[in-house]
Amino acid sequence: MDLSAINPALLLASLLVAATPILIAGIGELVVERAGVLNLGVEGMMITGAICGFMATIITGSPALGFLFAALGGAALSLLFALLTQVALANQVASGLALTLFGLGLSALLGQGYVGLKPPSTPKLDIPLLSDIPFFGTVLFNHDIIVYLGIALVAAVWAVLKFTRVGLVLRAVGENHDAAHALGYKVVRIRVLAIMFGGACAGLGGAYISLIRVPQWTEGMTAGAGWIALALVVFASWKPWRVLLGAWLFGGITVLQLNLQAAGVSIPVEILSMSPYIITIVVLVIMSADKSRAPASLGRIFHASS
Amino acid sequence: MKFTKLLATAAVALGMATTAFADDKTKVGFVYVGPVGDGGWTYEHNKGRLAVEAEFGDKVETTFVENVPEGADAERVMTQMALQGADLIFTTSFGYMDPTINVAKKFPNVKFEHATGYKQADNVSVYSARFYEGRAIQGHIAGKMTKSNIVGYIGSFPIPEVIRGINSAYIHAKKVNPDVEFKIVWAFTWFDPAKEADAAKVLIEQGADVILQHTDSTAPLAAAEAAGDVIGFGQASDMAEFADGPRVSSIIDDWAPYYIARTKAVMDGAWESKSTWDGIGAGMVGIGEITDKVPADVKAEALAMKAAIADGSYHPFTGPINKQDGSVWLKEGETAQDYSDDGLAGMNFFVEGIVGDIPE
Numbered sequence: 001m002d003l004s005a006i007n008p009a010l011l012l013a014s015l016l017v018a019a020t021p022i023l024i025a026g027i028g029e030l031v032v033e034r035a036g037v038l039n040l041g042v043e044g045m046m047i048t049g050a051i052c053g054f055m056a057t058i059i060t061g062s063p064a065l066g067f068l069f070a071a072l073g074g075a076a077l078s079l080l081f082a083l084l085t086q087v088a089l090a091n092q093v094a095s096g097l098a099l100t101l102f103g104l105g106l107s108a109l110l111g112q113g114y115v116g117l118k119p120p121s122t123p124k125l126d127i128p129l130l131s132d133i134p135f136f137g138t139v140l141f142n143h144d145i146i147v148y149l150g151i152a153l154v155a156a157v158w159a160v161l162k163f164t165r166v167g168l169v170l171r172a173v174g175e176n177h178d179a180a181h182a183l184g185y186k187v188v189r190i191r192v193l194a195i196m197f198g199g200a201c202a203g204l205g206g207a208y209i210s211l212i213r214v215p216q217w218t219e220g221m222t223a224g225a226g227w228i229a230l231a232l233v234v235f236a237s238w239k240p241w242r243v244l245l246g247a248w249l250f251g252g253i254t255v256l257q258l259n260l261q262a263a264g265v266s267i268p269v270e271i272l273s274m275s276p277y278i279i280t281i282v283v284l285v286i287m288s289a290d291k292s293r294a295p296a297s298l299g300r301i302f303h304a305s306s
Numbered sequence: 307m308k309f310t311k312l313l314a315t316a317a318v319a320l321g322m323a324t325t326a327f328a329d330d331k332t333k334v335g336f337v338y339v340g341p342v343g344d345g346g347w348t349y350e351h352n353k354g355r356l357a358v359e360a361e362f363g364d365k366v367e368t369t370f371v372e373n374v375p376e377g378a379d380a381e382r383v384m385t386q387m388a389l390q391g392a393d394l395i396f397t398t399s400f401g402y403m404d405p406t407i408n409v410a411k412k413f414p415n416v417k418f419e420h421a422t423g424y425k426q427a428d429n430v431s432v433y434s435a436r437f438y439e440g441r442a443i444q445g446h447i448a449g450k451m452t453k454s455n456i457v458g459y460i461g462s463f464p465i466p467e468v469i470r471g472i473n474s475a476y477i478h479a480k481k482v483n484p485d486v487e488f489k490i491v492w493a494f495t496w497f498d499p500a501k502e503a504d505a506a507k508v509l510i511e512q513g514a515d516v517i518l519q520h521t522d523s524t525a526p527l528a529a530a531e532a533a534g535d536v537i538g539f540g541q542a543s544d545m546a547e548f549a550d551g552p553r554v555s556s557i558i559d560d561w562a563p564y565y566i567a568r569t570k571a572v573m574d575g576a577w578e579s580k581s582t583w584d585g586i587g588a589g590m591v592g593i594g595e596i597t598d599k600v601p602a603d604v605k606a607e608a609l610a611m612k613a614a615i616a617d618g619s620y621h622p623f624t625g626p627i628n629k630q631d632g633s634v635w636l637k638e639g640e641t642a643q644d645y646s647d648d649g650l651a652g653m654n655f656f657v658e659g660i661v662g663d664i665p666e
Contacts, residue, residue, distance in 0.1 A: 005512040005513065006512065007511060010511045014504070014507060014508075014511075018500075018504060021500070108341065108343060111343070112343070115343050115345060116345060116524070116547035117547075118528070118531075118547075121532070209499070209500050213500055213503060213504075214499045214500055214503045214525045214528055214529075215528055215532070216499070216524060216525065216528045218341075218343065218344060218345060218499050218523050218524065218525065219341035219342070219343035219344065220340070220341045220344075220373060220497070221499040221500070221523070221525075222500075223495070223497065223498040223499065223500065223501070224498075225500065254501070254504065255504060255508065258491055258504055258505050258508040259508050259511075259512070261490070261491045261492060262458070262489045262490075262491050262508050262509050262512045263489075263512065264489070264661050264662050266663070268663075268665060268666075269464075269492045269494075269663075269665035270665050270666070273492070273494045
């Protein structure tokens with residue numbers, strides 16, 4: 001065993017990177033669910049975002065445009081879900097699952113000509129003085145802009161939900177769509193916008209994997225990250241900061257367990273491998289012992305006539 | 307009216323078409339553990355499938371299902387293939403072993419071929435490639451080229467196939483570089499690019515400058531490229547797109563000749579259950595081009611070893627080799643048996659010098 005081989009600064013820095021895709025996708029799904037819609041298609045939207053972003057980056061040479069197109073791609077796919085569930089009043093669970101399958105297939109088709117290509121690398125945000133600080137510079141100030149965007153998104157979603165009128169309306173729609181409708185709020189319109197926001201976030205999260213974390217395109221490369229994001233929202237009791245905590249825990253322990261393995265720590269590998277899942281769930285479940293509960297209208301179909 | 311008529315005609319045509327197919331075509335099914343576009347393991351199996359189509363043209367019809375999890379789901383997929391009239395089914399991952407045996411019992415007239423396992427039955431053949439022969443060459447190059455003397459190894463599951471590879475690579479790295487150390491990370495997945503990339507990054511952060519992988523995607527090579535000054539090898543497929551970057555050579559699985567031969571056997575009614583385990587000599591394992599990053603003398607040694615393994619004059623597991631606990635495995639000059647206690651087929655121990663335990 002040689003724990004000195006593990007560099008804590010690099011470990012914490014890679015924690016932020018490993019957490020970012022599920023964090024961004026999770027915060028998007030949180031908004032969707034707070035509006036009363038259960039979209040199980042996160043995985044499908046992530047992988048679609050991953051390939052849209054990858055294609056746009058290869059074609060234009062600009063990672064910034066890549067991320068923009070990833071968000072657009074995810075949002076476009078989520079619009080399909082919105083059409084099914086908000087206009088055609090289809091079952092949300094079935095539509096969400098279908099969206100995942102469709103997204104996986106669509107991305108495989110789109111990505112056929114892109115296997116083995118290398119995207120231009122996304123520049124790291126090298127903040128002159130700050131990133132030179134020993135330890136903290138490496139941990140906090142030596143990342144690409146998307147890492148900071150993810151954290152900013154959490155703060156923004158939290159603030160909007162808690163302090164603004166828009167947030168209040170969104171929560172009202174999620175808690176009791178009939179009452180919100182009676183008050184004159186456009187339930188369907190609000191939900192469609194929330195779904196698109198969720199899609200855009202999922203797309204960004206997916207593109208983070210294909211453009212920065214791995215960086216390459218491989219079919220099915222999100223490999224379940226969308227499902228992790230989805231679970232994170234539930235275990236975080238639909239609270240933004242807990243999604244952040246959960247994502248960091250999950251990302252952090254994933255990286256930590258690989259580090260411990262490489263350093264030859266004598267903990268059975270099976271236990272190390274399942275630790276990210278177990279610890280994240282346990283911590284978040286303990287935290288949700290307060291009176292948190294799901295939005296009351298979550299997953300229910302709304303029609304103005306009923 | 308018109309529309310219904312159209313549908314009815316289409317249905318009749320389709321029905322005739324399927325009966326026509328059923329009569330004179332040999333149906334071959336393939337079950338894949340990853341996507342055909344993984345650039346590695348499944349990609350090569352799919353190349354084998356396409357080779358079967360190219361060889362037999364109209365006489366054969368192939369189908370495949372990708373991303374099939376190892377377990378109950380696999381059984382469902384195989385059953386479905388058998389019900390749809392497949393004559394021959396290739397199941398291409400170690401974890402399909404028991405599902406294959408179970409389904410084969412229910413369909414005695416369907417022939418099954420299971421890759422990398424060891425359970426045979428009257429209608430189940432097993433086939434595998436001696437990847438460890440390629441690993442010996444990798445280990446040699448890794449041992450010669452590492453400057454930090456730390457080689458990172460990304461394992462998938464602790465199964466004999468993977469353990470053989472680790473042992474073979476270690477023995478040959480150690481032979482040319484006594485100071486070499488292997489750091490092993492188990493990913494517990496065949497295919498998860500983000501996790502494979504993380505594993506590679508962790509190994510590089512902990513000082514590895516050579517990355518060997520036994521997972522299916524090209525993500526570790528991408529991570530090696532991003533880190534700079536780290537080399538890696540293509541796994542299962544050539545992964546030549548990284549040849550101007552970190553990839554210095556590769557182990558290539560070539561299943562096409564075997565798939566063609568077995569399909570032919572079914573067509574001729576000559577198929578019988580057997581166990582095939584071929585290596586470099588028979589062409590089932592290929593060594594991808596060794597790039598100029600490797601010094602000429604190392605390249606020459608690697609090629610000489612490849613030739614010796616191919617003609618049978620050298621066995622990668624030649625004694626004296628001790629097990630991890632120091633007990634004798636192979637005596638001086640003795641070579642490893644395929645099937646016996648402590649044989650290669652069921653290898654479940656590390657050789658002396660490797661640090662760490664194999665997960666149970």
